[in-house]
Amino acid sequence: MHGTCLSLCPRFERYRRERENNLFPWETLPPPHQKHVDHSKAVKAYERAAGDKTLPSDLRPPRVLVGVLDYLFGELMVREGFERVFGFVRDRTRAVRSDFTMQHERGKEAVECHERCVRFHVLALHEMRGGKEFSVSLEEQQLMNTLQSLKEFYTDQRSTYTSPNELEMRIYHALIHIRDQRDRSDDVPREIREGKVYQLVREFRKRVQVVSAPITKTSRLGVDGEGMRVFGELVGELRRGGGKKGMIFLVACILEHLFGEETVEDMESVRAGLGLREIIDGV
Numbered sequence: 001m002h003g004t005c006l007s008l009c010p011r012f013e014r015y016r017r018e019r020e021n022n023l024f025p026w027e028t029l030p031p032p033h034q035k036h037v038d039h040s041k042a043v044k045a046y047e048r049a050a051g052d053k054t055l056p057s058d059l060r061p062p063r064v065l066v067g068v069l070d071y072l073f074g075e076l077m078v079r080e081g082f083e084r085v086f087g088f089v090r091d092r093t094r095a096v097r098s099d100f101t102m103q104h105e106r107g108k109e110a111v112e113c114h115e116r117c118v119r120f121h122v123l124a125l126h127e128m129r130g131g132k133e134f135s136v137s138l139e140e141q142q143l144m145n146t147l148q149s150l151k152e153f154y155t156d157q158r159s160t161y162t163s164p165n166e167l168e169m170r171i172y173h174a175l176i177h178i179r180d181q182r183d184r185s186d187d188v189p190r191e192i193r194e195g196k197v198y199q200l201v202r203e204f205r206k207r208v209q210v211v212s213a214p215i216t217k218t219s220r221l222g223v224d225g226e227g228m229r230v231f232g233e234l235v236g237e238l239r240r241g242g243g244k245k246g247m248i249f250l251v252a253c254i255l256e257h258l259f260g261e262e263t264v265e266d267m268e269s270v271r272a273g274l275g276l277r278e279i280i281d282g283v
Contacts, residue, residue: 003059003103008068009042010058017042024088026076043068043088046095054102062109065096069116073280082127082276086134090124090142093117097146106153108161114150115165118172119250119280121146126253126267136257140176147173155187165282167192168247174201175254178208179215197241200234208258221258231255245272246279 005011017023018037027042028034044060060068072089097117100110121143128134150169154162163169170188177184185193185202192198207227209215223231238248252270255263264270277283 001054001056001059001103003061003064003099004056005044005058005060006064007039007060008064008071009044010060012057013044014039014042017045026080026085026088043072043092044095044099046091046098049098049102059099059102060096061103062100062105062107062113065099065113066109068096069093069113073116073120074277077276082123083131086124086128089120090139093120094142097149101149106156108157111150111153111157111161111163114146114153115163115169115282116280117146118143118150118169119246119282122172122250122253123276123279125257129256129261143172143176147176151187158189167195167197168244168282170198171201171247171251172254174198174205175251175258178205178221178258179217181209181215197234197237197243200230200237204230204234223259223263244282246274246282249274249279 007014014037017027018035021035023037023042025034027038029036029038072092077085077089096113100106100113121139124134124139125136125143128139147169151173154166154169166189170192174185183202185198188198204227207230208221208223211222211224211227212219215221235248235251237243238251249267249271252264252267256267261267271279274283
């Protein structure tokens with residue numbers, strides 16, 4: 001099925017949510033018409049796939065989905081702030097991923113959009129840390145789901161398209177699955193698997209697993225001086241190899257998530273003044 005909806009949100013949904021009074025402030029017209037939908041700003045909400053009931057007019061083609069993320073990450077989030085729109089953006093990016101799935105799209109646009117979503121979820125682990133309504137486990141699950149889709153895309157598209165960000169995503173995958181003691185690097189391309197950076201990631205994982213044994217889904221993870229030495233070498237290798245500052249910051253976000261905020265002394269210094277869009281877009 002190929003989507004035919006060229007708007008941020010299908011027309012039927014826009015009117016339905018207006019009728020149900022189910023619009024967010026940034027999806028409505030300015031006062032005194034704030035109860036009415038702004039057709040240029042409403043964004044499709046996530047709903048479980050309806051199978052045969054889904055129409056082409058419900059789905060947005062890849063180029064439109066790219067534009068949806070441009071709006072969410074580059075305009076709305078920058079204007080309103082990460083925390084205020086986090087729940088909204090989280091839901092709408094899930095809808096973007098669902099539209100790709102429903103259309104069986106796995107090409108360049110799908111890869112790049114999923115990579116941006118991965119960075120968003122990693123950033124959320126830092127930005128929303130300690131929030132009353134923030135579920136770490138649910139966020140971790142969405143991050144893992146997105147990374148799993150990317151792994152399948154990379155394998156499927158290997159003969160036609162190779163993402164320049166695959167190493168970055170493989171690092172996030174290896175770190176967020178650090179509790180998994182099985183080595184899942186069989187599908188990692190040889191040039192990445194045998195590279196210095198990925199070797200250091202695997203070495204760091206093994207050290208954490210030794211220090212933290214026995215590991216369960218909820219047990220506390222530990223890292224010793226040797227593990228941090230390896231991690232420091234990893235960061236140094238990333239910097240020497242021209243690693244993006246945003247990637248180094250997101251690796252620090254995962255480290256903070258796994259071992260506690262005291263693990264990274266000055267997150268803002270690691271962030272190096274990068275804005276939300278720069279980090280999420282991988283600039």
